[in-house]
Amino acid sequence: MSAGPSHLVLLLGAGGISPDAALAAAGAVTTEVSVVWYQGGTPAATVERVREHWKRTFDGAWLTTDDHHRIPDLLADLHRRRPVHGVATFGEPLIVAQAEAQQRLGLPGNPPETVRTAQSKLAQRRRLREAGVERIRFREIRGEADIPAAATEVGFPAVLKPVHGAASFLVTKVADEAELRRRLREALAAYRESPLFDPEPLFVLEQLLVGDAWYEEPGFGDYVSVESLVEDGRITHVAITDKLPLDGFVETGDVMPTSLPEARRRQVLDHAGRIIEAMGIRWGATHLELKLTPDGPACIELNARLGGPIGHLLRAAGGSDIEADIMRLALGRPAEGRYPSVRYALYRSVPPPNEAVTLVRQTSREELLAAFPQLVFCKTRFAPGAELHPDRPYNILTFLVTGEDVRTSLDAAERVVDSYRAEFAPLAADGRQPSPAPTS
Incomplete structure (x- = not known):
């Protein structure tokens, strides 16, 4: 050097x-x-x-x-x-x-093929099966001709998802073969119109992972994420991030530090290490989502990068700068962060409606910041007059609150959501604004 x-x-x-x-x-x-x-x-x-x-x-x-x-x-x-x-x-x-x-x-870095595998929900499943880490049933689907074999191999209920996707878009639960055919047709049409995807549609049908109650108190979802740093193959788990309950398959919030009991934490981190090793990640950050099932943690997906709000959460919870450590690892240097948690931090998101709408008006971020001193940041993504489309599933509001305990943080986040008001007007099929009054 x-x-x-x-x-x-x-x-x-x-x-x-x-x-x-x-x-x-x-x-x-x-x-x-x-x-x-x-x-x-x-x-x-x-x-x-x-x-x-x-x-x-x-x-x-x-x-x-x-x-x-x-x-x-x-x-x-x-x-x-x-x-x-x-x-x-x-x-x-x-x-x-x-x-x-x-x-x-x-x-210093990961082999390109390793990163491509991490980007593909299908390739991830294959790698973890080959490594003997997990036995989740899955099958590739390119079109309707693949449905009978996929239904036989995976069974129902199941989850249909794009192999390359974002923001849980087009991820849907299917109860039987008839619903799978209907959902696949809808997904193929939406896939070709969405700017989030590659032109060639490819899907995977997966066994539905059923969550279990791992927490001793209410308010959490049945999955977590594990944030890790990897230096030349040596894995350091930085944090377990608790999740708020899903809205369908859409994430609504993240909390750290975790409220999982200690024995459950060990289960999660042990399985996370096996997955990262099996995927061949050698350098940088990983963001791994795990379902908390009756049989133990099970991989939802792994990302070979930092998860969306994780840097904000770690800074708010303990002042650590994981982004700087990622830069150090890129230069072949060791990470320097210690990642203590001295307070609770909660990141919350509010998704848009499921149909095409125009945002008419909303509570401003300035109003929310003035009303809630617990807010570390608050972002409204769209200005009034913006058109929102379901093939571009960006949250309309995101914010982060802190608290001395988890219940205080959860309650503060709910008060912020309750105080936020947004009104929408539906868009006609041709994109023109119709005359009916806006709906909340």
Whole structure:
């Protein structure tokens, strides 16, 4: 490595934590930071503001591309001019490009095929079955011709989900073969129209995982996530995140530290370690969701990256900066965080309606922040007049509260949700606003 500051490249512009948060975390690790900005629809004014922030703070290069396949070539060219010591990203669309660049430049990272496996719900199931870690029944579905074999192998009730998906979109429970056929037709139509997916539809039918009551107090869902850091194959579990009950298959909230009894925590962490090892993750962060079943924890899915609100939760609960540790791991350095939990932190989200609507009016974030001092942050994603579509399932409100105990945090979050008001008007099939009065 260079005797001077390590040269870190950030891949930004495709989701994950905010660019400002990524730059702040990088600044805790090095002063030499280059950026590859993926031009995926971020407003030009926002990009320019981020670039000015970067320019004032770091020494490095600013590169742009609208083709993520070009990123390894861009970094190889940059490396010849200015040796690169690490590559980091937080956006799911760019983690394969990150792995390809790391492999090409001989930098710490996961093999690209490992990352592709982590992105595929079907490949994950195959890997865990081959490794003998889990025996969940599943079957690939490309079209209606695959339904009879899938129904025979998996049985009912079952869950149909896209192999590559986001935000639980098109994940649905099916009770029998007739419902499976109907849901698959609907999903195929929605899949081809949604900007969240690759053009080629591919689904997996999975055995329905049935949760059990693992908690000694009410208010929690029947699944958790495990947040871990991996340094050259050595796994450090940072936290278990409790979940609020699902809305269908849509997540509504996260809480840390966990309220699971100690014996249950050990079960969860032991199984998480086996899954991460079987998946072949060698470097970086993982976000693993586990169903809490009568037979023990079972994998829902693993992400080879930091989970959405996890950085916020860890900072609010104990002041730790996991994003900076991810930067350190990208540079081949050990993580430095200790991850204590000195208070409870709860992240809550409010999903949009299930039909196409226009947001007419809503309680502003300023009103909510003024009314609730427990709020660490609060974000309303859409302004009045915005059209909301079910094929773009972004939450209309997200916020984080803290408390000295879990019950105080749960109660505070419910009061915030109860105080938030949003009114919607349905959109006609042609997208025009109809005349009926808005509905709440």
